Amino acid sequence: MYKYLIMSFLVVSTFIAQASSVINDERIQDQKDCFSSIFTDYDSWRNFMERKRKRQIKSEEDLLKAMSLFDSTFGKNKFNQYKNNLTCRKFKYQVDGNTVNGFVIKPKSTTKKLPVLVYNRGGNGNFGAVVFGSMMHNLFPIANEGFVIIGSQYRGTFTDNIMLDEFGGKDVNDVIELFNYIPSIEGADPQRIGMFGASRGGMQTFLTLKQVKNVKAVATIAGDYDLLQGLTYRPDMEEMYKHRIPSYDKNKIEELEKRSALKWVDDLSPNIPILLIHGTQDKQVSVKSSTDFANALSKNNITHKLVLYQEDDHHLLLNKENANKELVNWFLKFL
Numbered sequence: 001m002y003k004y005l006i007m008s009f010l011v012v013s014t015f016i017a018q019a020s021s022v023i024n025d026e027r028i029q030d031q032k033d034c035f036s037s038i039f040t041d042y043d044s045w046r047n048f049m050e051r052k053r054k055r056q057i058k059s060e061e062d063l064l065k066a067m068s069l070f071d072s073t074f075g076k077n078k079f080n081q082y083k084n085n086l087t088c089r090k091f092k093y094q095v096d097g098n099t100v101n102g103f104v105i106k107p108k109s110t111t112k113k114l115p116v117l118v119y120n121r122g123g124n125g126n127f128g129a130v131v132f133g134s135m136m137h138n139l140f141p142i143a144n145e146g147f148v149i150i151g152s153q154y155r156g157t158f159t160d161n162i163m164l165d166e167f168g169g170k171d172v173n174d175v176i177e178l179f180n181y182i183p184s185i186e187g188a189d190p191q192r193i194g195m196f197g198a199s200r201g202g203m204q205t206f207l208t209l210k211q212v213k214n215v216k217a218v219a220t221i222a223g224d225y226d227l228l229q230g231l232t233y234r235p236d237m238e239e240m241y242k243h244r245i246p247s248y249d250k251n252k253i254e255e256l257e258k259r260s261a262l263k264w265v266d267d268l269s270p271n272i273p274i275l276l277i278h279g280t281q282d283k284q285v286s287v288k289s290s291t292d293f294a295n296a297l298s299k300n301n302i303t304h305k306l307v308l309y310q311e312d313d314h315h316l317l318l319n320k321e322n323a324n325k326e327l328v329n330w331f332l333k334f335l
Contacts, residue, residue, distance in 0.1 A: 122199030
């Protein structure tokens with residue numbers, strides 16, 4: 001009897017584990033629901049954030065303003081809508097002997113295979129990592145329109161060795177590896193793959209595009225397509241480059257040009273349409289980066305669209321919904 005109960009428990013446990021998996025591949029490890037722990041419900045998440053802000057903000061008035069902004073950005077109704085409509089899993093996978101963190105988001109109910117978007121985050125190391133708030137703000141609205149989204153945090157993020165991130169070096173392999181798992185995602189159509197990224201993710205997108213052949217459309221937001229030129233606009237980035245990019249001190253120009261799509265735009269396929277989005281008042285990456293790149297795409301007869309939001313910033317705070325519509329329409333058109 002005892003043995004029977006143990007066996008039954010193992011069978012049920014295995015079934016639950018399999019049922020909770022979104023990527024059905026034994027190489028994918030530790031799939032966990034994004035809507036768990038403090039993110040099980042909105043109030044739990046909000047209370048956690050309020051306690052965190054209380055330690056940082058001494059004024060009660062400023063705390064109320066901060067939480068009011070939190071509610072206007074997210075909100076219980078929006079949270080519940082996404083929780084009801086979307087499946088979200090965090091997972092781990094292996095690349096070059098490194099354990100890398102990733103995530104996948106998809107609509108729960110669908111009767112047909114859905115197009116897939118590979119998302120490339122901005123930032124470096126833990127800075128700019130895709131946490132729950134950024135998922136809800138940047139990715140849930142896109143997935144909710146009928147897309148599967150898969151992305152990498154890049155090697156070193158959320159680990160003890162954040163120095164593994166080479167800012168467009170070997171970490172590009174972390175993105176490329178994701179393509180091997182797309183056929184194993186429930187409800188995903190591996191014949192309809194797009195890719196999009198923001199800020200550093202724009203660089204990552206085009207570096208990946210050089211090595212994969214099954215992407216049908218691309219979109220980037222506030223990307224830097226000429227890193228050397230970008231230093232004239234934001235010279236403080238050089239400290240990060242020295243910190244992240246191997247052999248930077250010895251081979252500065254070579255390493256930056258490797259990561260600059262403008263320098264090898266003629267290598268890009270004319271059959272992959274490119275959407276470029278940028279705010280004209282971006283203080284982190286000059287809008288000139290996108291306008292120069294668009295001009296180069298025109299000279300090389302590469303189908304593209306340039307969308308500029310006047311007076312908007314790096315994060316498109318004034319035009320978030322408009323930018324999301326541009327992204328959704330672009331990928332619906334070409335996927």
